Amino acid sequence: MTPDPKDLPDFFDTNPVDPVQSATGGKKAPRATPKKKAGFYLSLQVIERFDRKFYELKLAGAPIDNKSTLLEAALAFALDDLDRGVQSKVLQRL
Numbered sequence: 262m263t264p265d266p267k268d269l270p271d272f273f274d275t276n277p278v279d280p281v282q283s284a285t286g287g288k289k290a291p292r293a294t295p296k297k298k299a300g301f302y303l304s305l306q307v308i309e310r311f312d313r314k315f316y317e318l319k320l321a322g323a324p325i326d327n328k329s330t331l332l333e334a335a336l337a338f339a340l341d342d343l344d345r346g347v348q349s350k351v352l353q354r355l
Contacts, residue, residue, distance in 0.1 A: 311331075
C-alpha cells in the first residue's frame with residue numbers, strides 16, 4: 262500500500278516541521294520563568310518534614326514535578342500570608 266501524499270511532509274514548506282516536536286509527539290513547552298539558585302539555612306527538622314511531605318504528596322498522585330516547585334508554592338503562600346499584616350499566621354509564629 263502506498264502512503265497518502267497528504268501525509269508526506271512538504272520539504273518546500275515555509276513553516277518546516279520541528280524535528281524535536283515530531284519525535285516527542287508533543288507541543289513545545291512554554292518557556293519557563295527565569296530561576297536563580299538561592300541558599301538558605303534550615304533546621305534539619307524542617308528539611309526532613311519537607312522531604313517527607315514531598316514524597317507523601319508524590320505517592321498520593323499530587324501534580325508536583327520536583328521539590329523546587331513545592332517549595333516555591335509554599336513560599337508564595339507564606340508571602341501572601343505576610344501581606345495580611347498583623348493577621349498573618351507567619352508573623353504570629355515568629
